[in-house]
Amino acid sequence: MSSSPLKILAISGSLRDSSFNSAALKTAADIAGESAKFTFADLAGIPLYDQDLRDKGVPEAVERLQQQVLEADAILFSTPEYNYSISGVLKNTIDWLSRVDPQPFADKPVAVMSASMSAFGGARAQYDLRRVMIYLNAHFVNKPEVMISFAHKKFDYSGTLNDDDTRQHIGKLVTALGEWQHRLQP
Template sequence: MSSDARPIRVVGISGSLRKGSYNTMALKAAMDLAPEGMTIEAAEIGDLPHYNDDVRLAGYPPEVERFRAQLTAADAILFVTPEYNYSIPGVLKNAIDWASRPPSQPFDNKPVAIMGASMGVLGTARAQYQLRQMLVFLNAFPLNKPEVMIGAAQTKFDASGALTDEATADFIRQLLTALAAWTERLR
């Protein structure tokens, strides 16, 4: 990022609610590894109610208003998703469904980066590709490369949740540097 560039505010969304989530650990690592001029703040999605359009038509619940405002204020979004049954988790789909409804859905024209962690070898590849399909409909602009799919995550974080694998840290740094450049390009 050039010295005259505006700071980049990123909202990070972990698609896992599990206390010991490797995806939430990866999001925290990204927050620590963000390049100069970028801040990443984590979004809370665990308190969002199940999506119901009758509820939306009566008025967005406060938790949804908070989430939508957080996304709207962001310059870019970082999704960190697990893979459940070859797909994104229901809690992440629920958050996307709430945020994407009118008026002025906050994913429109927004730069997005995706990464994910799993105990398997594919590191959430299928979930990430499915998320990319959704982002097309939402008119978001996902970063194509680098792809960060953290396989065998149980070997890359310590008992306190800190990322210990330097190769993974390098991949995350590369992703965030590319997201910063992508965000600047799209501004």
């Protein structure tokens, strides 16, 4: 593999300050160390998608995120599960990015993980995210799957992941994303 660090854009589907999904992405960055350079997307300034607004131009927050996706070697999502699917914030972001030129997810290596207080760990949200991103021609890492169930028992109040098995799975996912990126974009 290349000696330069893999540039990963981390996208959390949650805006909450103490989000388990954002904490999972920070854990991934910590585990990767110097092998990857993580940039964390900020979805807070992205307005609700509205074609009338789009017709007036692309909002600055969307342009900034588009550029971050284009500059990244790979994308790592971490999504909560809301009503058996992805969050409205994440879907809205994807809708915006699907309508810019160039569409930045095309042919991009992507991995997904999820954290949830439920026993399923966000599995249904992951499958919905994959389904949405297929249309945008993103290329997902298939395995390992990282679904952090009972997240409230695995992260402490500061957002530190205290579960060694989960840390190992996240590390394997980051490694697989790097290998996938190398295969798709040697």
